[in-house]
Amino acid sequence: MKKKNPLRKRILREISGDKGKYLVIFILMIATISFISGYLVADGSMIAAYNESFTKYNVEDGHFITEEPLEKSARKRIEKEGVTLYNLPYVEKKSGNNFKVRIFAMRDKVNRACLMNGNFPQNADEIAIDRMFADNNHLEVGDSIKLDGKNYRISGYVALSDYSALFENSNDSMFDAIKFGVGVVDEKTFKTLTKKNKVYCYSWCWEKASANEKEENKRAEDLMKVINDQTELSDFVPRQQNQAIQFTGEDLGNDRAMMTVLFYIIMVIMAFVFALTTSNTIEKEAGVIGTLKASGFTNAELIGHYLVAPILVTLISALIGNILGYTLLKEVCVDMYYGSYSLPTYVTIWNGEAFILTTLVPILLMILINLIILSRKMRLSPLQFLRRELSRSKKKKAVSLSPGIPFFSRFRLRVLLQNRFHYAVLFLGILISYMLLLFGMMLPSIMDHYQNQIHENMFCKYQYLLKMPPSLSGEDFSVDKLLKYMRFSEGVETDNSSAEKFSAYTLETYKTDAMKEEILFYGIEPDSKYVPLKLTDEDVYVSSAYAEKFELEIGDTIRLKEKYEDTVYKFKVTGIWDYDTGLYVFMTRKHLNQTFDLGSDMFGGYFSDEKLTDLNEKYIGSILDEDALSKICRQLKVSMGELMYLVDGFAMLIFVVMIYLLSKTIIEKNAQSISMAKILGYSGTEIARLYILPTSIMVLLSMLVALPINTEAITVIWHTMLRQKMKGWLPVWLDTGVFVKMLILGIVAYGVVAIIELSKIKKVPMDLALKNVE
Numbered sequence: 085m086k087k088k089n090p091l092r093k094r095i096l097r098e099i100s101g102d103k104g105k106y107l108v109i110f111i112l113m114i115a116t117i118s119f120i121s122g123y124l125v126a127d128g129s130m131i132a133a134y135n136e137s138f139t140k141y142n143v144e145d146g147h148f149i150t151e152e153p154l155e156k157s158a159r160k161r162i163e164k165e166g167v168t169l170y171n172l173p174y175v176e177k178k179s180g181n182n183f184k185v186r187i188f189a190m191r192d193k194v195n196r197a198c199l200m201n202g203n204f205p206q207n208a209d210e211i212a213i214d215r216m217f218a219d220n221n222h223l224e225v226g227d228s229i230k231l232d233g234k235n236y237r238i239s240g241y242v243a244l245s246d247y248s249a250l251f252e253n254s255n256d257s258m259f260d261a262i263k264f265g266v267g268v269v270d271e272k273t274f275k276t277l278t279k280k281n282k283v284y285c286y287s288w289c290w291e292k293a294s295a296n297e298k299e300e301n302k303r304a305e306d307l308m309k310v311i312n313d314q315t316e317l318s319d320f321v322p323r324q325q326n327q328a329i330q331f332t333g334e335d336l337g338n339d340r341a342m343m344t345v346l347f348y349i350i351m352v353i354m355a356f357v358f359a360l361t362t363s364n365t366i367e368k369e370a371g372v373i374g375t376l377k378a379s380g381f382t383n384a385e386l387i388g389h390y391l392v393a394p395i396l397v398t399l400i401s402a403l404i405g406n407i408l409g410y411t412l413l414k415e416v417c418v419d420m421y422y423g424s425y426s427l428p429t430y431v432t433i434w435n436g437e438a439f440i441l442t443t444l445v446p447i448l449l450m451i452l453i454n455l456i457i458l459s460r461k462m463r464l465s466p467l468q469f470l471r472r473e474l475s476r477s478k479k480k481k482a483v484s485l486s487p488g489i490p491f492f493s494r495f496r497l498r499v500l501l502q503n504r505f506h507y508a509v510l511f512l513g514i515l516i517s518y519m520l521l522l523f524g525m526m527l528p529s530i531m532d533h534y535q536n537q538i539h540e541n542m543f544c545k546y547q548y549l550l551k552m553p554p555s556l557s558g559e560d561f562s563v564d565k566l567l568k569y570m571r572f573s574e575g576v577e578t579d580n581s582s583a584e585k586f587s588a589y590t591l592e593t594y595k596t597d598a599m600k601e602e603i604l605f606y607g608i609e610p611d612s613k614y615v616p617l618k619l620t621d622e623d624v625y626v627s628s629a630y631a632e633k634f635e636l637e638i639g640d641t642i643r644l645k646e647k648y649e650d651t652v653y654k655f656k657v658t659g660i661w662d663y664d665t666g667l668y669v670f671m672t673r674k675h676l677n678q679t680f681d682l683g684s685d686m687f688g689g690y691f692s693d694e695k696l697t698d699l700n701e702k703y704i705g706s707i708l709d710e711d712a713l714s715k716i717c718r719q720l721k722v723s724m725g726e727l728m729y730l731v732d733g734f735a736m737l738i739f740v741v742m743i744y745l746l747s748k749t750i751i752e753k754n755a756q757s758i759s760m761a762k763i764l765g766y767s768g769t770e771i772a773r774l775y776i777l778p779t780s781i782m783v784l785l786s787m788l789v790a791l792p793i794n795t796e797a798i799t800v801i802w803h804t805m806l807r808q809k810m811k812g813w814l815p816v817w818l819d820t821g822v823f824v825k826m827l828i829l830g831i832v833a834y835g836v837v838a839i840i841e842l843s844k845i846k847k848v849p850m851d852l853a854l855k856n857v858e
Contacts, residue, residue, distance in 0.1 A: 091381075091389045098365070099393055105361060105748060106397055112741045113354060113401035114408065115734065117442045119417075120347045121409025124340070124438035126417035131336045133430035134248065141196040141245035141428070143329065144287035146304060146322040147172070150315045151702075153284050158314035165307050167288040170194040174285055175277050177231035183221060183263045184252070185213065185231055188244075189274035194287050195246040197268055198428035201225055202240025208273050215241035216426045217250060217265030242268060243428045246287075248332040250426060253706055254321050258716040258812070259331065261426070297324060318702055319551075332425045338809040344441060349516060350738065351446045355453040356509050357745050358394040362454060364749050366390065366461050367474055374469030383462040390458055391451060398450045402443040409442070416730070496778045503750050507782045513742030514786040518826065519794045520735035524728045525822050526798065531717045533817035537665050538713045543614045544691040549588060550576050551705030575700030583696055584614055587676045588688030591644035594652055596634060598807040603630065603644055605669045607676030607688075614691040617661060617670055624655045625670040627663040629813040633806065636660070642669075653679070664815050665713065716812065736833060743837045747779045751844055758845060759852035768846040775845065776838055787830045791823055 099106050137143060145167075154162075154169075163169055172195065174188045190204060191197060197204070200215045202225040211231075213223065218241055228235050247266050251259040269277075288307070294300035304322040311317055323329055366373060373386060414432065421427060464474065489497070500507065552572065587607030593600055608615045617625055626636060636642065638657055645652045661670060671679070677686050690696060706712070751758070754775060761771050799816045806813060 091376075091385070095389070095392050095396070099396075105745060106393070108741045108744055109354065109357070110397055110401055112737060113398065113446075114405045115737060116347060116350050116354075117402050117405025117446065118408035118413045119730075119734065120343060121406045121438050121442045122413025122415075123343055123409075123417045124441065125410055125414045125432065125435045126421060127337055127340060128435045128438070129414075129430045129433045130418065130421045130427055132433050133428055134333055134336060137198075137245050137248070137428050141198065142194045142289070143245045144170070144195055144323060145290050145300075146307075146320075146326070147246075147285055147287040148308075148311060148317055148321070149319040150284045150286070150311075151318055152315065154286065154315055161314055162288075162307070162311055165310055166291045166303075167307065168291065170287045170289070172285050172287050173274075173282055175274075175282050179229065179231055183217075183265065185211075185217075185229075186252075186264070186266045187211070187231075187274070187277065188266070188268050189271050190268050191244075194289060195244060197242040197244050200241040200243055200429065202238070204242075205239045205268065205270050205273065207237075207239075207270075208276070209235065209237055210239040210273075211236040211267045211269050212240040212242045213238055213267040214247065214250065214261075214265045214426050215243055216261045216422065216424075219423070220262045221265075236269075243426045244268070245428065246326070247328045248426050249328055251328040251331065254325060254327050256327070256706065256712075256715070258719055259327070260715040260719055262718050263711075300324060332427065335425075335809075336421075342805070346520075347441070348445070348449070351449050352453070353509070353513055353516060353742070355394075355450050357513075357742070358450060359454050359457040360506060360509060361745065361749055362390050362394065363457055363461065364753050366458075367472075367753065370469045370472045370474060374466045374471075377466040377469060383459075387455065387458045387462055391454055394450045394454055395447060398447050399443075402446060406439060406442060409438070495774050496781075499750070499754070499775060499778045500782070503753070503778075506746050506750055507779075507786075510742060510746045510779075510782060511786045511789070513746070514739065514783070514830075515790045515793065517735045517739035517742065518787065518790040518830070519797060520731055520738065521826055521829070522791075522794050522798050522818075522822070523801075524731035524735060525825060526816070526818055527720070527728050529819040529822050530814055530817050531721055533819075534665065534814055535714060535717050537815075538717075539710060541663055541665055542710060542713070545693045545709060546691075546695060547708035548583075548690040548692065548696055548699065549705045549708065550687075550689050550703055552703075572703060575703045578690065578696045578698050580692060580694055580696050580698070582694040583690040583692045584609060584612060585673070585687040586612075586689055586691060587673045587682065587686060589676060589680050589682070590647075591653060592647045593634070594643045594645040598634060599809065599811060601633075601667060601811055602647070603667050603669055605671065605676055605680075607671050607673035610672055612691075615670065617659075619670065619672050619675075621672050621675045623658045623671065623675075625659040625661050626657055627666055627668040627670075628660055629664045629815070630667040630669070631657075631660045632664075632803075632815065633667065633813045664813070667813060716814075736829060739830065740833050740837060743779075743783060743834055744840065747776070747837060747841050748844065750779060751775055751841055751848075755848050756852055758848045759850055762848065762850045768842070772842050772845050776841055779841075780834070780838060783830070783834050787827060791826070 159169055170193055172188060172191065174186050176184055176186050178184050197212070199212070202212065205212050211229065213229070218224075218238070223229060223238060225238055225240055227238050229238055230236075244266050249259045250261040250264055250266065252264045290303070294303055300322065301324070304320075308317070308320050311320070376386065377383075410432065418430070461474070468474070586609070587605075589605040589607070590602050591605065592602055606615070608617065608619070610619060617623075619625065626642070630636065634642070636657055638660060640657050642655050642657060643652055644655070655669070673687070674684070676682070677684055758771055758775065761774070762768075795818060802814075802816050
């Protein structure tokens, strides 16, 4: 009959005997695994919901806007190009609260709406509005909203499938879900809305899908020419150029790699903490282990025994963490996505990859790191364990310390030297937690600085970017086209003396290691009163934001291309202008017009310190004022606010747990010395000065050293993240107040831990020193 292994009885007793240590490890691991699991499940589910929405809600392949409603004959001719047209007109109404709502009639064939809460509108005074817009403006179902003087009752929340990101215009740099929203009313109500501001919008869907993006673009260009022949176009937006549809899909999943790496860093640190505590347990039970080895227990059996506790805690933590991840934390992460995008309802999708990453990999990490340390320890002979000679190397002479150093100071130095590996892991834990805390706390500082930079660096109070109607594109010539061009020329002229013309052109970055980016070229007057650059016709200046994002210096050559063509342009950078709030290239107007063959008199907009009231509104593409340029700040604060608070809390949890575990281990390791000190008459407070003060010094030093290291590291991470995952540029700006807050939070958190450890020192019994007399 096979004997039972008596070591099995000790496992639960060991865990319960040190329940404080295992409890905090358990809490931290559950928090980490549940958050990462919840994020991965939410991310996968939301990506699936977004991708499925194209078929489920029949999202358009593009849309165009005309000056007048399409005639039946024109519609038939356009549909011969292999498309189905859908009539989706809209009107825009403003509220006294300074926001705008774009109102559509209920859609039943294309770009269908997903009902998120409440009901679709059925009565004349009802409207269903975008859920995220409603949340941002604190509007509830059943509330009344006043638009252009008329009250509407909010019947429900919706997500329009063609507005997953609330871009008012596709050429906006960032959407604004605070000041712009969309909504739907029933068909009868829509017919009663004023026709004065009605926008005649038509969506199209291809009868046969395109093979690739290049073919899609070619078909769209051919379609635009046909539409131009039938009516006067004012806007033409294929799906691949529609940021309201594309932006969300491009952004979803971008943080996945960063979150996974962070998770593994934390797991490795936790594995080292386990290894340290296990090593401490081995030192404490050296006599027992020596006896067991002498009794015939193999190294494999003893290693297996001491591996059980970390594996068991990791496994239970992973299981509970995944349960929480699929329930509570998944909802938290989904809410963060819903706080950024107007996504439809979703279905939770089982994520096998998330289970492997958050369960199997942490267990393997625990086994690997603990196995390495335990294997090294268990190579010692039974006699060495019985004699407590646990160092594999020959015992070295203690580091010589000057007799001139006071006794207590020398003692503290000995404590520091004896526990140097513990303090190294402590520093690593503080470094990681402080990096997370810095990341969470720096965003408001960056946003505030960016807002100030926008205010200080604006070229002028108003930038008018003009929009040439699509009906004027192409090289074909006709009398009708000439008349349209004359009307356009008259509509974009102003008599305001404050206005200054500039040319504009947009190219796309080409073959860089950063995310594709649209770069706006400004062609300015040589003696411009708004852009203080003295340019020659050979000069090409770039903004400092452009230079910093793409790591450019004077003399470098930049390569850019037409977005949907193969034409590539090369420019040599002759100067960098200190301008952090936009990716721009500056040339003389003459140079720009010649480079892009626009014609000597062509211009693309106006700089002005006054509103230009005599421009035809239909030819104004966008107006860049301080409010428009601040969209990115407003939206990021709303989208990332909750995430930053979550990161801050998580960082402080790591900070407290790491300090608690390692300081606890140091005290337990020196328990016999503490007991002896009590026998010699030292009080608990005096002993605390010997063992807690060194840890206090190391914690404070670690915090101070971590700040500059993390500042450099977070700058590199931030710049890399912006280059790879985000359009535009937000320079890192860390206010001194951020560092002060971090130090205060760290000191307060450690103060709580120190009080707990002081009570532990006072509980160490005096008879402990007598039980282990060698």
